[in-house]
Amino acid sequence: MFLFLAFLALLAIGVAVLWRRGSGTPSGFVPGSDEALAALRLRYAKGEITRDEFLKTSQDLGSTEPPPEAPAET
Numbered sequence: 001m002f003l004f005l006a007f008l009a010l011l012a013i014g015v016a017v018l019w020r021r022g023s024g025t026p027s028g029f030v031p032g033s034d035e036a037l038a039a040l041r042l043r044y045a046k047g048e049i050t051r052d053e054f055l056k057t058s059q060d061l062g063s064t065e066p067p068p069e070a071p072a073e074t
Contacts, residue, residue, distance in 0.1 A: 027069050 037058060044054040051070060058065070 034063075035060075037063055037065075 038056055040049075040054060040061065043049050044051070049057070
């Protein structure tokens with residue numbers, strides 16, 4: 001009888017562990033991380049997108065940072 005109860009307890013623990021892994025955030029994902037914004041900044045720095053595209057996309061991504069200053073015209 002004791003072995004049967006121990007087996008049920010282990011089974012319940014296993015189901016609970018699998019349940020917790022299946023829900024929530026994917027492993028390696030940190031809420032609030034700004035990988036997309038970092039990629040956007042890199043594209044802007046490389047000149048792949050314009051300042052207006054950068055500003056619009058960063059707002060779409062929820063950036064709370066102030067926009068970069070416009071480059072000085074010479």
